Amino acid sequence: MARKQTNPREDAAPAAPPSNGKIRLATVWMGGCSGCHMSFLDLDEKLLDLFAQADLVYSPIADLKEFPENVDVTLVEGAIANVDHVKLAKEIRERSKIVVSFGDCAVTGNVTSLRNRLQVDDLLTKVYHEGPGSVPHGDDDDIMPALLPRVIPLHQLIKVDAFIPGCPPDTDRIWTAVSALLAGQPVEFEPEMRLFG
Amino acid sequence: MNRVELQNMAQAETERQNAFRCRLLCCASTPCLSSGSTAVSEAMKQALTDGNLDAEVEVVATGCMGPCSRGPLVTVKMPGQEDVVYEKVTPEVAKEIVAKHVTQSKPVSENVLPADMPFFVKQKKVVLANSGQIDPERLEDYVARGGYAALAHALREMTPEEVCATLTKSGLRGRGGAGYPTGIKWDLVRKSEGDKKYVVANGDEGDPGAYMDRTMMESDPHRLLEGMAIAGYAVGADQGYLYVRGEYPIAAQRLQRAIRAAERRGLLGSRVLESNFNFRIDVRIGAGAFVCGEETALMASIMGRRGQPVPRPPYPSERGLWGKPTLINNVETYGSIAPIILNGPEWFSGIGTEKSKGTKIFALAGNIDTTGLIEVPMGITLREIVYDIANGIPDGYAFKAAQTGGPSGGCIPSQFLDTPVDYESLGALGSIMGSGGLVVMDERSCMADVAKYFIEFCMDESCGKCVPCRVGTVQMHRLLERITDGSATFEDLETLEELCVLVRDTSLCGLGQNAPNPVISTLRYFREEYEAHIKERRCPAGACEMNRIPVQELNTNSRVYSQNGAQAEPAQA
C-alpha cells in the first residue's frame, strides 16, 4: 500500500498548456475539515495572480459534479476515510498529471485518523446513536458510503507527486508550492516550511 | 581432591560398573521425559525386582541419545557386546527387554534401532561423547569417562598462555553463532588488565526448535563446568556465571547439583584439585527474553538490570560484568574444551574443514523422518544430514529448503544441498551456522509464511531499545502479513526490501541486525513465490489463506457497514 514518494516525475510536469495557455487546476475536499481550502482562499490577492495562469476546473468552491479529464495539477485536502474517497482518488490519479497531498490530513491522516483506534461499528454507534439529536445513519438507506476500517493518507492509496504539510498549511507554503507547480518545477520547501502541525 | 584421588575415583567407578552383568540406560532428557521415559524406567526397575535381578542389572537415567522423535530411548549395555538401542519403548516393551534381552540375551527385535543406521554412523561425538552414556547426576560416572582429567592436566602441566595457545592452534570457533576464534578471545581476556575477571557460559538458547545447549546442560553438566574452570584458569578469573534460560528448569537443577557435587570434591571452589587456583560457578536463570542471548544483554541480566544490549566496543573482554574483563562463550564451546586439552589441538583440527574445525551439534526439526540431536564433523553436506542422518522427508514430499541459524539465519534451497556445512559456506549462501538449529521444510511450506514466522519472533523478542529493530520489525511483519493474506502490492514488496536493509544496517545489536535474514534469503531464492502472492493472489505452496484484497481494489460501491469497515467485503470480481 505504501507508495514511494518522489518529487514530481519529470514526465509528469505540466506539459504544454492547453489552447488558452492556462494550467488546469483542481482542488478536492476528502476527509478533512476544509481548513486547507480556507487557507487557500487566504491567498487573497495572490488568487488573482493564480487565476491569471490557471483555470479552476474542479473544486468544492465551484459546483462541479464530475472530476474532469486532463487536469494538470490537483490539490487534495483530507484523508481517505470511506469508499467514495477511494473511488474519487483513483479517478483523480487517472485524470491528473500531478497530484498533491494538500495539508496534514492528506499527508498523514492527522485529525481525521484519530478515529483509527476505534472499530467502525463502535465509532458509528458513538457518533450517531449515542450522540445528541437524530442524524441519518447509513445502515440501509444506500446513501452513505461505507467507511474504511482505517483512515489512510492519500499516498497509501495512490501515487502522490508532492506534499504540502501543515494544519492548515499557511499561505506561504501554499504559494511556494503552487507557484513552483505552475512553473513546472518540483515542490521544495525550506525545513521550517516542512513542519507538520 | 587431588589428581591421584581423581584417578582412584575413576577406577572405582569403572569397577563398579563392570561388576554389573548388564546396564540399562534410559534417557531422562526433556524430549524422552515428555514421551514417558519415567514410566519406562520405573517398569524396568519393577521387572528387575520381580526377577530378582537388582544386584546384577543396573538402570541408569542418562542424558540424550539423539533420535528424539523415536523416544523414549533405552540402551542395553552388556560387557563384551555391542550396545543395543531401543526406540519407542513403552513400559510393556521395557518389561519385555528385561524378560528377553537381559535374561535370555535375545533382543526384542521390533524396537531395536540398527547399529549401522546412518543416524549413528555418520555422527562424530566429541562434545556429546558422554551424552546418553552417563548419569548426569553422578560425578563419578563423568570422572570414570575421563572427566576433570583435562582440568587436572591444565592446572599442573600448562600455563594459562599455553591453554590459550592450544585452543588457538585447535582452530575452535565460538559455537554460539558468530564463530569468533575461541583461543584469540581467551587470550584477549587473559591479557586484559583487571583485579577481577569473570567467565560466563551462555546457556540462553532461544532459537525456535533448537535445543543443543539444553541437551548438553542436561546430559553432561560436568563437562561444561570443567570447560569453564579451564577457562577461568586460562584467563585469570575466579568466578564463573552460568546463564541458563528460564524455560530449562531441568538443566538448571542438574547444573546446580553438579556444581555442589564438584565443590564437595574440591573440583570447584577454593584450591581446585589442591592447586592455587580458585574458581566458583553460580547459576543465573533468565526470565524468558531471547535478547538475553546477546552477550551485552546477558551481562546486564546477570547484573540484575533490564536485559538490553549496549553498544560495543568496549567488548566484554575489556569491560564486561561490573566493568571487569569478562569471557563469554556458548556452552557448546565450553563443552569442546576438555577433549581438546586431553587429545591435543592437532586431533581437533584434524576434524572438519580448513576454516571450520571440529564438530557441530545440530537440532534437527521439521519435515524429516527422524528429528533429534546430532553431532557431525564440520564440512558434512546438508544432503547427508537431511537424507542420511534424518532419513529424508516422509510421505514422498520434496525437499524445499533448510533453515539454519534460527531467526537470525536463512533458508537454503535444494540446489545447495551439497554445500558443506561450515561457517563460510553457509555465510556465502546468506544464512549462518548459528547456534545449530536446523529446520527442514518440504514443498508444503510457503517461504513468505516462514519469513513472517521468524519476523514475528524477532518482533516479539525485540527489547525495544533501538528504533529500527523495535518498529522496523513490526512494519516488516505487517508487510509480510499483507503478502500472505493477499492484500499486498508490489510497492509493499519494495518497502519490505528497503526495510530489510535498514534494520540490518542500523540496529544496535545482533538480534536486529540479523532479523531480516530470513526475509532476505527467502526473497533471494524464492522471489517468484512472493510475487505469485501479489500478482496472482495465490500461495503456490497452498499454505496461506489469501482472504483479503489491497485497499486499491476495494469495492467502492459498498454501502454496507460492518464491524471492520469496507475491507471485510470482498471485491466484486
Added chain:
Amino acid sequence: MPVVTLTVNDELVSGQSGQSLLSLLKELGIEMPTLCHLEGLSDRGGCRLCMVELQGSKRLFAACVTPVQEGMVVYTHTERLNNYRRMILELLFAERNHVCAVCVQNGHCELQTQAAKNGMDSVRYDYLVPDLPMDASHERYVLDHNRCILCTRCVRVCDEIEGAHVWDLMGRGVNSRVIAGLNQPWGDSDSCTKCGKCVQVCPTGALTLRGSTVAEMEKQHDFLKWILTGREKKQWDYS
C-alpha cells in the same frame, strides 16, 4: 589529553582522545540529528539518527557512543545515511500517535523538527495506531504515552541528575513503556520529587506541564548544564 587526528567528510580535523565522535562533530559545527542524546546525560545509542559511516567498516556507528580514534575516516551525511535517517523518523512517526496538529508541544518538538530537517515529507509505513493511555495523576505534570519515543531521557535524568530513579521501562519491543515507580500512577509515586527535570528534557509532548494546551509547551535544557557545572566545578552561577 592526547590529540587524535581524523578525517571527517574529507577534511582533516583533530579531537581529544576519549571524546565521543558526536561531541567532536558538534564542535566542528556539523549538524547531526539526535533524539536520545542530550548533553549532560549518559549516551545509549538508541535512536540511531546520529549514525555515521566509517571507512573500512561495513557497519554503521552511532556517533554518540563511538569514541574518536586516530586515523578514523568519517562520513556524516552520505545519501545512504540521509535515507536511513528519514526512514527511522518515519518509523517513529508511524509507531505511536504523533498528531502534531493537536499536540501541546506543536512547534517546539524535537521529533517534529528532526522530521522537517531530514526531509521527511510523508510516512511510507502503516500507522500502527496503538491504544495508549495518558497519566494525568500528577499534580503538576502529565504523561502522554501517545507521544513517547522511548528515548529514555526522563529515565536517565531522573536517575543520573536528580537521583530519584522514578522512571524506568516495562515491557519489550514495541510494547515498551516508561513507567513511574513500580508501574503505578505517577501521582502515587513516593519517590518523585516533583522537580520536573524529566518534563524539561523530554523531546516531544510525552511529558508536559499540566494545563498546557496545543502548541503551548516549550522545554528548556539549560538547567542541566547549570547543575553539572555547579557540581563538577563548584561554580554556581546565580546571576
